[in-house]
Amino acid sequence: MNKPVLVVMAAGMGSRYGGMKQIDPVGPNGQVIVDYSLYDARRAGFETVIFVIKHEIEDAFKAAIGDRVSKAMNVKYAFQQLEELPAGYTVPEGRVKPWGTCHAVLAAKDLIDGPFAVINADDYYGKEAYRKLYGWLQQSHAENAIAMAGFVLGNTLSESGGVTRGVCTVRGNYVTDVVETKNIVKTTSGAETEGRALDVQSLVSMNMWAFPGQQGQKPWFVKVLEESFADFFRQEVPANPQKAEYLLPTLIGALLRQDKCTVEVLPTQDKWFGVTYKEDKPAVVQSFRALIEQGVYKPNLYEDLM
Numbered sequence: 001m002n003k004p005v006l007v008v009m010a011a012g013m014g015s016r017y018g019g020m021k022q023i024d025p026v027g028p029n030g031q032v033i034v035d036y037s038l039y040d041a042r043r044a045g046f047e048t049v050i051f052v053i054k055h056e057i058e059d060a061f062k063a064a065i066g067d068r069v070s071k072a073m074n075v076k077y078a079f080q081q082l083e084e085l086p087a088g089y090t091v092p093e094g095r096v097k098p099w100g101t102c103h104a105v106l107a108a109k110d111l112i113d114g115p116f117a118v119i120n121a122d123d124y125y126g127k128e129a130y131r132k133l134y135g136w137l138q139q140s141h142a143e144n145a146i147a148m149a150g151f152v153l154g155n156t157l158s159e160s161g162g163v164t165r166g167v168c169t170v171r172g173n174y175v176t177d178v179v180e181t182k183n184i185v186k187t188t189s190g191a192e193t194e195g196r197a198l199d200v201q202s203l204v205s206m207n208m209w210a211f212p213g214q215q216g217q218k219p220w221f222v223k224v225l226e227e228s229f230a231d232f233f234r235q236e237v238p239a240n241p242q243k244a245e246y247l248l249p250t251l252i253g254a255l256l257r258q259d260k261c262t263v264e265v266l267p268t269q270d271k272w273f274g275v276t277y278k279e280d281k282p283a284v285v286q287s288f289r290a291l292i293e294q295g296v297y298k299p300n301l302y303e304d305l306m
Contacts, residue, residue, distance in 0.1 A: 004137040010121035011080040023064035044130035072305040078108035086230040092241035100245030126270025143220040149208035150265040154200030160279040166205030166249030175263035178253035
């Protein structure tokens with residue numbers, strides 16, 4: 001079996017954030033959020049990272065993060081481009097929004113030939129989930145098995161506005177359904193979306209997934225992504241050509257409801273933080289400062305990995 005690789009989705013536009021949040025520094029020496037994610041992933045066992053970015057930000061991304069990470073990990077790049085579509089389809093006139101997280105993973109398909117994990121570039125997940133996902137990927141699984149880091153909803157909310165989370169129904173150690181839920185806001189009593197209260201102890205997906213695979217072969221889930229992309233264009237894009245998104249929680253939820261996969265939940269009590277909104281940044285900077293003061297990270301992050 002190949003050593004598991006880590007796919008980092010970093011091509012999003014950051015419309016709510018108002019800039020390239022993937023490379024906006026939050027650490028004392030210019031580190032960005034994904035620096036800490038990659039440090040934790042490398043310590044957990046991941047040796048190769050595949051960054052999924054846009055061609056337009058390639059130089060800036062390499063200068064801000066890629067060149068530095070390459071001293072500690074094997075770095076590869078894949079490019080998520082709007083015009084990379086199923087045969088017979090074209091980009092709707094006026095569309096600028098990326099096609100979503102499924103499309104991001106699909107962009108890396110030619111670089112994935114074994115087990116892999118997927119994360120967002122702009123989310124801090126904590127150390128525990130990387131250890132659990134890497135350990136899971138080291139084991140043998142059915143080709144249609146999936147693992148998901150399960151975060152407590154209350155640990156993933158923003159003080160600055162609504163967030164989108166994959167809210168999970170869990171039975172035992174397995175997810176039975178994932179519902180992509182938008183505009184979840186923090187309230188004095190917990191959390192709600194569109195006036196409906198949510199259980200802050202429920203588990204949610206933060207787009208931290210693991211997929212098995214055999215050495216030298218295209219993993220089952222990558223094949224599913226290829227097949228389902230045409231379905232997405234046929235069924236979803238005509239109704240919402242400017243904003244329809246091909247999303248991992250939505251696709252995996254559909255596979256679950258059709259009994260086409262299993263999703264094992266790997267729960268973590270680590271607290272998420274990220275920069276969904278520009279207003280989130282000061283709290284994120286302070287959170288990393290506190291982790292450094294506690295000795296969780298060093299100011300020069302990668303020095304013990306080189």
